[in-house]
Amino acid sequence: MTRTATTSPDATLGAGANRALLGAAGVAGLIVLWEALPRIGAARPAYLPPASEVAGALAGRLGSAAFWTAVGDTLAAWALGLAIAFAAAAVLGFLIGSAPRVRAFTTSTVEFLRPIPSVALIPLAILLYGTDIRSTLLLVVYAAFWQIYIQVLYGVADVDPVAEQTARCYGLGRLARIRYVVWPSALPYLMTGLRLGAAVALVLTVTAQLVIGSPGLGQEIAVARSSGAIVEVYALIVATGALGVLVNVGIRALERRALRWHSSVRGEVL
Amino acid sequence: MRTSAAGRPGRVLARLVQLLLLPALLIALWWVGSAASGNYYTPTPDVIATTFGEVWFSDRFFVDVLPSIGRLLLGFALAAVLGVGLGAVLGLSPRARAVTEPVLEFFRAVPPPVLVPLLMLLVGVNTPMKLAVIVSGCVWPILLNTIEGVRAVDPVLSDTCRCYGIRGPRWLTTLVLRSASPQIMAGLRQGLSIAIILMVISEMFASSSGLGFTIVQFQRSFAIPEMWSGIVLLGLIGFVLSVLFGLVERYVLGWYHGVRAASRGE
Numbered sequence: 150m151t152r153t154a155t156t157s158p159d160a161t162l163g164a165g166a167n168r169a170l171l172g173a174a175g176v177a178g179l180i181v182l183w184e185a186l187p188r189i190g191a192a193r194p195a196y197l198p199p200a201s202e203v204a205g206a207l208a209g210r211l212g213s214a215a216f217w218t219a220v221g222d223t224l225a226a227w228a229l230g231l232a233i234a235f236a237a238a239a240v241l242g243f244l245i246g247s248a249p250r251v252r253a254f255t256t257s258t259v260e261f262l263r264p265i266p267s268v269a270l271i272p273l274a275i276l277l278y279g280t281d282i283r284s285t286l287l288l289v290v291y292a293a294f295w296q297i298y299i300q301v302l303y304g305v306a307d308v309d310p311v312a313e314q315t316a317r318c319y320g321l322g323r324l325a326r327i328r329y330v331v332w333p334s335a336l337p338y339l340m341t342g343l344r345l346g347a348a349v350a351l352v353l354t355v356t357a358q359l360v361i362g363s364p365g366l367g368q369e370i371a372v373a374r375s376s377g378a379i380v381e382v383y384a385l386i387v388a389t390g391a392l393g394v395l396v397n398v399g400i401r402a403l404e405r406r407a408l409r410w411h412s413s414v415r416g417e418v419l
Numbered sequence: 420m421r422t423s424a425a426g427r428p429g430r431v432l433a434r435l436v437q438l439l440l441l442p443a444l445l446i447a448l449w450w451v452g453s454a455a456s457g458n459y460y461t462p463t464p465d466v467i468a469t470t471f472g473e474v475w476f477s478d479r480f481f482v483d484v485l486p487s488i489g490r491l492l493l494g495f496a497l498a499a500v501l502g503v504g505l506g507a508v509l510g511l512s513p514r515a516r517a518v519t520e521p522v523l524e525f526f527r528a529v530p531p532p533v534l535v536p537l538l539m540l541l542v543g544v545n546t547p548m549k550l551a552v553i554v555s556g557c558v559w560p561i562l563l564n565t566i567e568g569v570r571a572v573d574p575v576l577s578d579t580c581r582c583y584g585i586r587g588p589r590w591l592t593t594l595v596l597r598s599a600s601p602q603i604m605a606g607l608r609q610g611l612s613i614a615i616i617l618m619v620i621s622e623m624f625a626s627s628s629g630l631g632f633t634i635v636q637f638q639r640s641f642a643i644p645e646m647w648s649g650i651v652l653l654g655l656i657g658f659v660l661s662v663l664f665g666l667v668e669r670y671v672l673g674w675y676h677g678v679r680a681a682s683r684g685e
Contacts (some may be wrong), residue, residue, distance in 0.1 A: 171517035179522050196541050257438040258445065261654075264661035266615045268631075269653035271623065272638035272646050276460055348528075356532040356616075360623055367533065374536035382540065386533050393528025 198380045207384040216369070220392065223365035226282055227354045227396075230289030231347055238294050238346075239339065242301025247331065252302070263299070267292035267353055268360075275361055285357040285365075293350040297342035304338025305331060337411055340404045347400045351393055366392070462644045471648035479633070487630040488656065490546065491618040494553025498610055502558045503603060506565025507595060516566065527563060531556025531613065532620050539624065549621040556617045557610035564606025568599030601675050604668050611664055615657055630656075 183200040186192040210216040245252050267288045274284035308331050316330045358367025366389050373381040446464055453461040462470075475484065509516050534555050542548040572595055580586070580594050596603070622631030634649035669676075 168517045168520075171514065172521040175518035175520070175522050178518075253437050254441050258441045260661075261442070261658055264612065264657035265654035266612065266619060266657050268616050268619045268623075269634075269650045269657075272634055273650065275638060276643075276646075352530040352532065352616075355530040356620060359532055359535070360620065370533055370536055374540065377540075379537075379540055382537055386529060386537060389533050390525050390529035393530060394525055397524070397528055 195379065198383060202380050203383040203387060206380045207387055210381075210384055210388065216388075219364065219366050219369050220388075222282075222363075223354055223358065223367070223392070226285045226289065226357075226363075226365060227347075227350050229282075230286045230354065231293055231343075231350045233286065234290045234293035234346060234350065235297055235343060237290075238297035238342070239301055242298050243305060243327075243331075243335070246302045246305030246335075247327075259295075259298070263295045268356065271357070271360055274357070280361055280363045282363060284361050285354055285363050288353045288357045289350045292353045293346035296346040296349055297339070300338040300342030300345070301335060304335030307338065308334045333410075337408055340407055344397075344400050344404060347396055348393075351396055355389060460643060462647060466644050467647045467651065470644040471651060474645050474648050475652055483628055483630055483633050484652070486628065487618060487622065490549050490629075491553065491614055494550045494618070495557060495611060495614040497550065498554045498558040498614070499561055499607060501554065502561030502606065502610070503565050503596070506562045506603075507569050507591065507599075509562075510566040510569025510599070511595070516570075523559075523563065527559040531559075531617055535617075535621055535624050544626065549618070549626075552621040553614050553617045557613040560609035560613065561603070561606040564602045564609075565599060568602030568606075569595055571602075572598050597674075601672055604672060608661075608664060608668070611660060612657070615653075615660065619653065 180200050183197075187194040187197050187199045245255055270288055270291060274287045278284040278287070312330050312334070313326070316326045321329065354365065355367040355370075357363060358365035359371050360367075362368050362371065366385060370382060370385045370389070373385060449461075450464050453463045509519060531552070535552050538548050538551050538555070542551055576594060576598065580590055585593065619631040619634075622629035623635050626632040630649070630653065634646060634653070637643075637646040637649055
């Protein structure tokens with residue numbers, strides 16, 4: 150265990166390739182199992198269609214314009230909701246986080262509002278906006294906001310007092326201190342909040358489409374289910390999962406880019 | 420001496436003001452706003468409060484609310500056992516971790532509510548389906564956090580345990596799970612909030628009872644104050660569960676906070 154910590158870059162590269170190989174083997178094993186279970190009769194094909202059939206249905210979907218419209222609707226609602234939540238949470242978090250007195254007055258309200266499950270707002274959203282994209286946004290923004298807001302609060306509170314005092318001694322003004330001291334120390338927290346918020350926002354986007362029926366992948370799944378097309382349901386779930394993976398990978402890449410300078414990314418400092 | 424004695428009631432008062440000022444302001448704002456607009460969709464707080472008493476302090480509490488909460492807790496407990504158990508196995512074996520990692524990443528990325536339609540087709544509309552929905556959604560943060568936590572066990576402590584011949588279940592509980600517990604608790608907390616969401620959704624979809632079903636029913640029949648009272652109840656359940664979880668967490672992680680405080684020199 151201690152030996153792996155001191156391996157040369159070549160060896161870690163080899164280990165990385167090895168890991169990727171093992172991972173690919175895991176994926177292949179799952180697909181083979183999925184294909185085999187219904188074929189040998191261990192699972193009813195009506196309930197678990199073989200992987201090849203689902204792949205065929207998915208390929209068929211990939212060729213249709215309606216599918217890509219649904220993906221576009223889902224991504225648009227996700228991105229817009231996340232952007233609104235991010236902007237509001239970052240601004241409010243920085244303002245309230247940097248004024249400890251104000252923060253003390255808001256804590257009880259935040260601690261009460263935060264655990265409220267955003268799906269509780271579904272009936273309200275339907276009443277107010279019907280199946281409009283705004284009802285999706287209401288849920289997405291509420292859910293993602295708290296994830297990011299709490300992280301920003303922790304980030305602003307985490308500023309090193311020595312760095313803060315040093316900046317004061319060198320005569321940095323309030324704005325300059327925010328730019329050069331508070332912002333860099335809060336950024337890792339902000340990015341973590343963004344990552345958590347992005348995942349939650351996707352869940353709520355699809356949920357709203359599924360339950361409320363606003364256009365998107367969730368609605369497609371609901372339609373496929375009510376017409377009993379189980380192969381299509383599987384295909385759409387795989388597509389939704391793939392979208393989730395893409396979103397995760399994208400946000401991770403963004404995080405690495407924004408935190409290039411930070412020790413959690415610059416491994417060699419450790 | 421005298422200042423502190425005189426200061427204590429003052430400090431309690433200041434603390435109370437801190438806790439209650441903003442909520443009171445917000446409720447007042449809501450009251451004034453809803454009374455002034457007279458909007459049918461936003462009843463005043465007193466209407467919501469009286470409706471809340473009428474609707475939920477009745478048979479409904481035993482027919483709809485308690486079974487919902489029971490399913491939520493049972494599903495969460497199943498997910499916790501499954502997540503921590505599997506997570507410990509995968510966390511201890513680098514090879515198994517490498518094989519399963521991409522598969523787990525994929526399953527985690529699937530938004531849990533999309534499994535509701537599938538499970539409705541597979542399991543039917545009944546209690547096992549609702550439990551399956553809850554478990555399938557909230558097991559992931561628990562599983563992944565446990566893997567991470569178990570992986571990060573201090574190698575020096577691990578070697579020490581080996582030297583002293585501590586192995587088997589004792590090694591698992593005193594070293595591995597104990598040192599992973601801060602991360603496991605973080606995963607459980609995330610899992611709990613997902614479990615509430617899924618409990619509500621599984622009932623909204625296809626059900627003839629339960630909290631989610633009742634609230635949607637109110638909304639469809641335009642029973643607006645009743646619907647609001649349901650939203651408030653869901654909020655209260657979320658809030659109470661999060662407070663209870665905080666208490667359990669403080670107990671379980673007491674040693675951890677102690678260690679941290681000691682290392683800070685307090």
